[in-house]
Amino acid sequence: MxxxxxxxxxxRMLDESAEHVPYRVVHRLENARQAALARAxxxxxxxxxxxxxxxxxxxxxxxxxRRRSRAAAILSLMLLLAGLVALSVWTDLQExxxxxxxxxxxxxxxxxxxAGYADRGFGVFLKNARP
Amino acid sequence: MASRQELSDFLVSVERRAxxxxxxxxxxxxxxxxxxxxxxxxxxxxYADRPPAELPMIFQRILRNAVTDHFRRRKVRDLWTTLxxxxxxxxxxxxxxxxxxxxxxxxxxxRSESAADAVERTQVMAAIEEEIHKLPARQREAFLxxxxxxxxxxxxxxxxxxxxxxxxxxxxxxxxxxxxxLRARGISL
Numbered sequence: 001m002x003x004x005x006x007x008x009x010x011x012r013m014l015d016e017s018a019e020h021v022p023y024r025v026v027h028r029l030e031n032a033r034q035a036a037l038a039r040a041x042x043x044x045x046x047x048x049x050x051x052x053x054x055x056x057x058x059x060x061x062x063x064x065x066r067r068r069s070r071a072a073a074i075l076s077l078m079l080l081l082a083g084l085v086a087l088s089v090w091t092d093l094q095e096x097x098x099x100x101x102x103x104x105x106x107x108x109x110x111x112x113x114x115a116g117y118a119d120r121g122f123g124v125f126l127k128n129a130r131p
Numbered sequence: 132m133a134s135r136q137e138l139s140d141f142l143v144s145v146e147r148r149a150x151x152x153x154x155x156x157x158x159x160x161x162x163x164x165x166x167x168x169x170x171x172x173x174x175x176x177x178y179a180d181r182p183p184a185e186l187p188m189i190f191q192r193i194l195r196n197a198v199t200d201h202f203r204r205r206k207v208r209d210l211w212t213t214l215x216x217x218x219x220x221x222x223x224x225x226x227x228x229x230x231x232x233x234x235x236x237x238x239x240x241x242r243s244e245s246a247a248d249a250v251e252r253t254q255v256m257a258a259i260e261e262e263i264h265k266l267p268a269r270q271r272e273a274f275l276x277x278x279x280x281x282x283x284x285x286x287x288x289x290x291x292x293x294x295x296x297x298x299x300x301x302x303x304x305x306x307x308x309x310x311x312x313l314r315a316r317g318i319s320l
Contacts, residue, residue: 003306007278010259010309014279017256018147025164029146032168037139040175 102126133183141186142171145280149194152275155263156198166201170194191276191290255318262312266305269293273301274309 105126106116116122133141146167153163170193178189263271269291276287277298288295313319 003303003310006310007274007306011278013256013259014148014151014263014275016252017260018151021147021150025150025160026147028164029150029167032164032171033139033142033146035168036142036171036175037135039172040138040179041135 098127133179133181133186137183138175138179138186141183141190142174145187145190146171148279149190151260152194153198155260155271155275156268157201158264162201162205166194166197169200170197173197187280187282188286188290191280191282191287192292195272195290258313258316258318259309262309262316265312266308269297270301270305270308273298274305277302278306 102123106122149167149170150163153166154160157163157166170190173193174186174190178186178193181189263274266274272291273287276282276290277284282290284295284298287298291298
């Protein structure tokens with residue numbers, strides 16, 4: 001028997017063996033295939049929706065485009081966070097300044113009646129009275 | 132560019148053989164299934180836009196890389212397993228094949244055969260698979276890609292990352308080794 005016949009018969013036996021894999025394996029392979037196809041579809045949809053031109057060119061540019069959009073998203077998020085932190089610090093400083101002004105006004109004004117210290121609206125009055 | 136249907140058809144046509152390839156390489160069905168799944172994901176995510184004619188070669192290359200990755204991971208895992216072997220339970224009972232699954236898998240297609248023929252065929256198949264297991268990895272890969280996947284020499288060389296001459300050498304050695312081993316077992320194909 002020559003090599004060609006040997007390989008052909010081995011191939012047939014292997015084919016038969018592959019046809020008789022357990023159901024558990026077949027089921028798992030089917031699930032894996034469906035998941036893989038879902039991934040391919042998920043990646044393909046944004047390209048068709050947002051880009052034009054030859055598909056080959058798109059596929060070559062894909063990685064850099066994806067990297068750029070991801071970098072832009074991260075940068076935007078970082079800027080937003082930095083803005084929120086800056087706003088929070090600025091608000092705290094403003095409030096501290098206002099409180100300091102009120103306390104200073106109270107402490108330096110000799111005309112304030114003793115009941116004024118207990119008045120809840122006194123701080124507001126001083127604040128509104130500021131030039 | 133492969134359509135979704137073409138990609139699906141390709142995966143259907145190749146998935147069982149890919150599973151057997153992986154089993155031959157790693158000798159563990161669960162690991163083989165993970166490897167095939169990983170290879171399918173990589174193909175779908177990165178190469179779904181390639182022409183259908185290129186998919187077999189690309190998939191074989193991906194599968195081969197996935198097997199290599201598996202061995203790398205196993206090497207690291209084995210290191211830790213060795214270090215903590217005294218406290219890890221043995222899981223030998225999990226590796227046993229369910230006899231019901233075996234019977235189920237034998238249904239269909241062979242009912243007309245006599246029981247003796249079916250047993251003989253099963254034994255021959257098992258012997259062939261065992262001898263393929265025993266081949267050196269490169270010879271096994273070249274043999275399976277070339278004669279089972281029916282890839283040509285150039286495609287096999289590209290998938291294996293070697294020269295066409297090496298593919299021919301590996302295939303020839305594998306064929307002779309298999310023929311000799313099967314003859315020694317008294318199996319005439």
